[in-house]
Amino acid sequence: DTAVSQTPKYLVTQMGNDKSIKCEQNLGHDTMYWYKQDSKKFLKIMFSYNNKELIINETVPNRFSPKSPDKAHLNLHINSLELGDSAVYFCASSQDGGGGANTGELFFGEGSRLTVL
Amino acid sequence: GNSVTQMEGPVTLSEEAFLTINCTYTATGYPSLFWYVQYPGEGLQLLLKATKADDKGSNKGFEATYRKETTSFHLEKGSVQVSDSAVYFCALSSLGNNRLAFGKGNQVVVIP
Numbered sequence: 075d076t077a078v079s080q081t082p083k084y085l086v087t088q089m090g091n092d093k094s095i096k097c098e099q100n101l102g103h104d105t106m107y108w109y110k111q112d113s114k115k116f117l118k119i120m121f122s123y124n125n126k127e128l129i130i131n132e133t134v135p136n137r138f139s140p141k142s143p144d145k146a147h148l149n150l151h152i153n154s155l156e157l158g159d160s161a162v163y164f165c166a167s168s169q170d171g172g173g174g175a176n177t178g179e180l181f182f183g184e185g186s187r188l189t190v191l
Numbered sequence: 192g193n194s195v196t197q198m199e200g201p202v203t204l205s206e207e208a209f210l211t212i213n214c215t216y217t218a219t220g221y222p223s224l225f226w227y228v229q230y231p232g233e234g235l236q237l238l239l240k241a242t243k244a245d246d247k248g249s250n251k252g253f254e255a256t257y258r259k260e261t262t263s264f265h266l267e268k269g270s271v272q273v274s275d276s277a278v279y280f281c282a283l284s285s286l287g288n289n290r291l292a293f294g295k296g297n298q299v300v301v302i303p
Contacts, residue, residue: 184234
């Protein structure tokens with residue numbers, strides 16, 4: 075069983091469209107995250123939820139809206155997609171509630187590669 | 192605030208060569224330090240960690256020692272294999288800080 079699973083793995087879409095990426099973790103963790111990785115492999119945190127409550131919200135356009143229906147799921151919805159949104163989006167989870175501050179061990183999904191044309 | 196600096200540029204080396212990737216950090220308090228590895232087409236996974244000064248983390252032949260005096264956590268491996276080709280990220284966390292700070296990553300390419 076995959077610990078952190080994301081769908082879809084690949085997503086190709088036109089500018090202006092709305093798309094969602096789903097994430098589920100079966101590790102029983104309390105905290106989940108979304109990261110964006112650009113073409114140079116630079117990793118930037120976008121959001122973090124702890125027990126369905128938003129705890130990190132970086133400077134991300136409000137076209138990006140995370141939703142956590144329960145602590146095992148954290149979905150990412152993106153409105154009005156732009157070329158610059160093309161990237162690999164990683165979901166991750168951790169046991170502690172401090173965003174990885176205590177153990178530092180994040181468990182990552184395999185990523186969702188979004189290409190905006 | 193907390194930050195991590197990794198050496199610039201990709202690293203290309205031959206199989207069985209010695210690998211060093213430099214990592215220095217800036218942090219308040221007493222951070223924990225980590226190396227994550229990202230194999231092609233995969234997400235990041237924890238490679239090793241050290242939680243206090245002078246600790247040495249090790250895994251899969253990789254080692255890194257937490258040096259408080261030089262604020263460094265350099266990653267080393269004595270003899271790399273082609274399968275070690277990946278991107279390596281240094282990271283830190285500190286108590287009371289609700290996020291992991293990642294470095295920019297280093298692409299390592301091992302040539303047979």
